[in-house]
Amino acid sequence: MAIFIRSGNTEFDIEESGETYILGTSFTRIVTNANGIFIGDGFTDNTLIVRGEILQSGNGFAAIWADGTDTTIRIAATGSIKGFIGIASANTEPSSDLDIFNDGTIEGSNFAIQTQDSTETVINHGEILGRIDLGSGKDLFDNRGGKVDHRIGGGTGDDTLIVDRAATKLFENGGSAGYDTVRSTVTYTLSANVERLVLLGSRDIDGNGTADGDDLFGNGGDNVLRGKAGVDDVSGKKGNDILFGGFDSDTFHFSTGDGRDVIADFTDGSDRIDVSHWNAIAGFNDLINNHAHQQGNDVLIEAGSDSLLIKNIAKTDLDAMDFIFI
Known part of the structure; x- marks a missing residue:
């Protein structure tokens, strides 16, 4: 069942299960010192589709606060989410999924996206403005065709970033646990504490590791792979590749x-x-x-x-x- 919401004049919370809520293109919700949309803890399998605009202000709140279990948020090309935090979640259950599909704009003056222990999948074909913190969990961020203006914080867990721009970086703290991967369609250099680089496609592109031990994999083209320092595993895969292990x-x-x-x-x-x-x-x-x-x-x-x-x-x-x- 789909619930169409065309007016943003009244606050509403999502405290049902198995529903789809559609905010139409004429929807505008402006809220101060409160969450724009709240998806309640304990409610499962809800989908929120944003075709309009949510504008939130006030520290400690979010344009969309999604604590529900297995929640999907879709922002259409006409959709815009702006707040102190764009999308937030305090869900602490690793088995719970939060899936975000963005073709519009997600913007946060503090964080564009900030989550805790749930497992996030973010498919970004639009624009995300602000810091991104995916918390713990085995998270996936696919930024092909999209734009971000900050690095992406993976947190603990085995995280994967898929990119088509060399400047899009996965940031992991030195104490972060997990085996983290970047999959890239362009020449790419890993950030510190990211352990694995996989080149995609068949173009002649290159890959560079870090001062730590890395696993580097080429694609179907001719690659130059540089392991630098640390104990590295280097595999050119198909194509005529040049391999450097570096030190150690x-x-x-x-x-x-x-x-x-x-x-x-x-x-x-x-x-x-x-x-x-x-x-x-x-x-x-x-x-x-x-x-x-x-x-x-x-x-x-x-x-x-x-x-x-x-x-x-x-x-x-x-x-x-x-x-x-x-």
Whole structure:
């Protein structure tokens, strides 16, 4: 059932379950020192669709305060939410979902979005103005096609940010727990305490890690991946990639179909090369006798259309401990 609300002259709270509330394009609600819309704690599976305007002012309140369980908020292209906090939630249940789909504007003078322990999914094709704090939980923020003017705070939990702009950053405090991921369609550099970068698509773009240990994955194009400091795992995936582990003990991964890659800074006795998914390599003896060739100052390992060039090392310096076969 859909409940259409065309007037914003009276305050209303959502204290039902399983309802859809639609605020029409002519809806304007202006409120001071109160929440614009309140979705009550303990009520489940409600959807709020905003096609009009909610304007809220007054510290400690929000344009939309959503404490309900499994709540969906949709802001249409004509929709605008502005307040001390744009959208807030004090829900402390990790199993509860708060899904926000924004094609309009969410704006907060303190926070645009601020939540606690629920699991948030934010799909932003519009504009979000103000700080974003997703609290704890396994949160997803997809900003492809959208704009934000602040970095995105992931909080604790395993968070994922999907971006099409290099300037869009996921911020994690040093004490934050979790394994956090950025998935990017453009050349991208991770922020501190974000552990994983996955490049998307097939364009020739690059990825950069941090001073901590990172997991870096290329896409279907030709990538340059730089692990920098820390213990890194670097995988170019398909395409002809150039891989840097940086300082510390790093692991480079190469599989059947990964193309023609280069390991630019292999450190013998410290770094390792995982060829356990390179099906043409049967073990160290097979690799060194049938597939590895000295090529000037480098070693070239070839099998079929795939190859791996290890820069600045002698074939005689390689041993089984430099590789992972299982």
